[in-house]
Amino acid sequence: MFKIPVLSIRIISRIYTDTSDTKILKGADDMLISFLRTLILYLIVIFGIRIMGKRQLGQLQPSELVVTILISNIATLPIENSDVPLILGIIPILTLMSFEVILSTLTLKSLRLRKLVWGNPRILIRDGRIDQKEMEKLRYSIDDLMEQLRSNGIFDLQEVELVVAETTGLLSIYKKSQYEPLNAKNANINLPNSPAPFLVINDRRVLSDGLKNCGMTPKELEKLLKKEGYRQEDIFLMTCTQDRTVYIVPMERN
Amino acid sequence: MKRLYTAILILSVILGASLFALIQCYQFQQQAVPLLQQVLTDAESGRLTQAAALAKQFNESWQTTKDSMVWYIRHEPLERITDIAARLEYLARYDDVAQLTAQTSQLLICVDELYDNELPSLKNLA
Helix, strand or coil, X not given: CCCCCHHHHHHHHHHHHCHHXXXXXXXXXXXXXXXXXXXXXXXHHHHHHHHHCHHHHCCCCHHHHHHHHHHHHHHHHHHHCCCCCHHHHHHXXXXXXXXXXXXXXXXXXXXXXXXXXXXXXXXEEECCEECHHHHHHCCCCHHHHHHHHHHCCCCCHHHEEEEEECCCCCEEEEECHHHCCCCCCCCCCCCCCCCCCEEEEECCEECHHHHHHCCCCHHHHHHHHHHHCCCHHHEEEEEECCCCCEEEEECXXX | CHHHHHHHHHHHHHHHHHHHHHHHHHHHHHHHHHHHHXXXXXXXXXXXXXXXXXXXXXXXXXXXXXXXXXXXXXXXXXXXXXXXXXXXXXXXXXXXXXXXXXXXXXXXXXHHHHHHCCCXXXXXXX
């Protein structure tokens, strides 16, 4: 017959009867619960941001900014307070995320709604002249304007032809043609179009999207590597263009 | 479009779950209130054995309900009900009528509040 050793019984009973030990066990439980809750909410927030798409990670529109701030605040509530059920943290996050997706889809379809939710870009400088009324409407000070121009590498207002305040709050600047940097177009030089390079091997792993983008099959890649005298396992980074111009960075050997 | 459908699906699940929670609270209130009122009547008319039996029955049914409510209701009001429900049977068994009626009345308010707080009313939204 199976017997529980007396010592084990003593230890178990001590754990469950001694208040200080029980407190320690409860503390450990709380720590584990807090850890698991944080992990779950972390995954939910990542899922939410992923569902909201790439736009959420770039420049934020007003509604996207609100959603991002709200989500980050809501997520902390069930983490901080174990009396709040996890679901009461998850539901607002998923609701905000869903409404954001629905709203952005609707604004894609309706220009009027887009204007209503995100506003319009406003012209602050037109034909080199500052629109003071527009600046006042946007509560944009001359310091704000100069700061944004300077951060775009413009120190002289006379260089600017057009400045647009975008709905994200950033300024888009169009310089007068005489201040534009010299390029092939304004120098009237005809250059052939050079295809863009795509990342094909990233730390010894072949990227199927990269292969597709440069119009290559895995067999062709293998042949190309053989021709260049490399094995896939020896390559740290490889880019390739559609006309098969490759750039390879081999792995450094220790 | 996939994202839009996912968002609509998530919203539907959320609304479904909220409705389920509301229905569960309503059903519990509908079962608990007559039971507790009976405990009160029994206590006031001196039938303490019946009151103890009903209090025990309430406590047992509450234990199972609590396990599912803990998923979506803040733990504090649930703990308050657990706390009072655990006392009722013994108050009846050891003839403490004053405490029994007082605690049962408090429990009735707690049960009512549990459902009222779940309702999407203006009062709760404010």
